[in-house]
Amino acid sequence: MVDQVIEQLLPHLQPGDVLIDGGNSFYRDTERRLAELAAHDIRYVGMGISGGEEGARHGPSIMPGGDAEAWPLIRDIFRAIAARAEDGEPCCRWVGSGGAGHYVKMVHNGIEYGDMQLIAEAWDLLYRGLGLDTERLAALFAEWNQGRLSSYLVEITAEILHVRDPDGTPRVLRILDDAGQKGTGRWTVTEALELGVPLTLIAEAVFARALSARKAERKRAAALHGAAPASFEGDIEAAIAAIGDALYAAKIVSYAQGFMQLRDASENHSWNLAFGDIALLWRAGCIIRSRFLNDIAAAFAHTPDLPNLLFDDFFGRAVQEAVPGWRETVRLGVQLGIPLPALSAALAFYDGWRSENLPANLLQAQRDYFGAHSYRRLDREGVFHTHWTTDAREECLDE
Secondary structure, three states, rough: OOHHHHHHHHHOOOOEEEEEEOOOOOOOHHHHHHHHHHHHOOOOEEEEEHHHHHHHHHHOEEEEEHHHHHHHHHHHHHHHHHHHHHOOOOOOOOOOOOOOHHHHHHHHHHHHHHHHHHHHHHHHHHHHHHOOOOHHHHHHHHOOOOOOOEHHHHHHHHHHHHHHHOOOHHHHHOOOOOOOOOOOHHHHHHHHHHHHHHHHHHHHHHHHHHHHHHHHHHHHHHHHHHOOOOOOOOHHHHHHHHHHHHHHHHHHHHHHHHHHHHHHHHHOOOOOOOHHHHHHOOOOOOOOOOOOOHHHHHHHHHOOOOOHHHOOHHHHHHHHHHHHHHHHHHHHHHHHOOOOOOHHHHHHHHHHHHOOOHHHHHHHHHHHHHHHOOOEEOOOEEEEOOOOOOOOOOEOOOO
């Protein structure tokens, strides 16, 4: 569709004109179009925009990228219509060259998938696992929104849980549990795989939607394999606090993974992304706006080459303090038969990230056994292969 519109517009454009794509285009398509239009001396901008209906009415978060010569010509217009953070700063800054604007929007959407799945899992464990009713949970999410978990998605969750059908049934309980997706989450995960980024939480969020779409299959499986989950026996308030800790820590991991991907993509594409500025772009108008985006911006302002948010003192300490409750939450989900794919994937990522030694040594030995893929040793330089099926003789392939 975008290419068709460009084809229709091109005869009416003159050299030096600016053409802006404000949709959710795949960044590689944006880069192709940028090159094609540059041949006609048209300045093309791939502009990521987030905010939904409210953003359209009151100002979105705007992430422009592409032909840098276009930015001075459109800057004042888009900064004027963008959402404004609490400090009055417009949530609109130039992101970078090529497809950078649409790439940043893509990762924004990936983080959005992760945030939404984490909240859904917390709600599921609180509702089905702990047996709390929707009014209690609406109040709880509203309370969480006043503290460290303050965010647009937590805020609207509280509002959603208040709404009832005319017969008094909570509206959320009547909504089909088949989550749709437009593809940006899938793009994010695919690009992470291309870069070798362990985007585990966001990947689980995407796959959770895919599983939700198999409603008929799940219904059949529930009849054959489903059993009533174990009933919760314990301190309700302690469990609620633990789930709050888990949600906060996993949310940090979601952003940490997203910014890992942005860092690797920036290096791969020579975009020179300003990660602190990107965090500031998301403080208002967009779906993932949250209180701790200021803390993310501060972390990158203090250490611009920060390889992972978890190395920052604020976020590292926050996660360490939340770990006991996080582990208890995952344990509780397993005990009660409540699936927590994103919460548990985030914890597994954290444990793997902080492990100096992982079982990949055995993986390397297996690969060498069946495919002679070779391996490196810890105790000396070189690339080695073992003749596993004969005399277990090891040879250095560098010699």
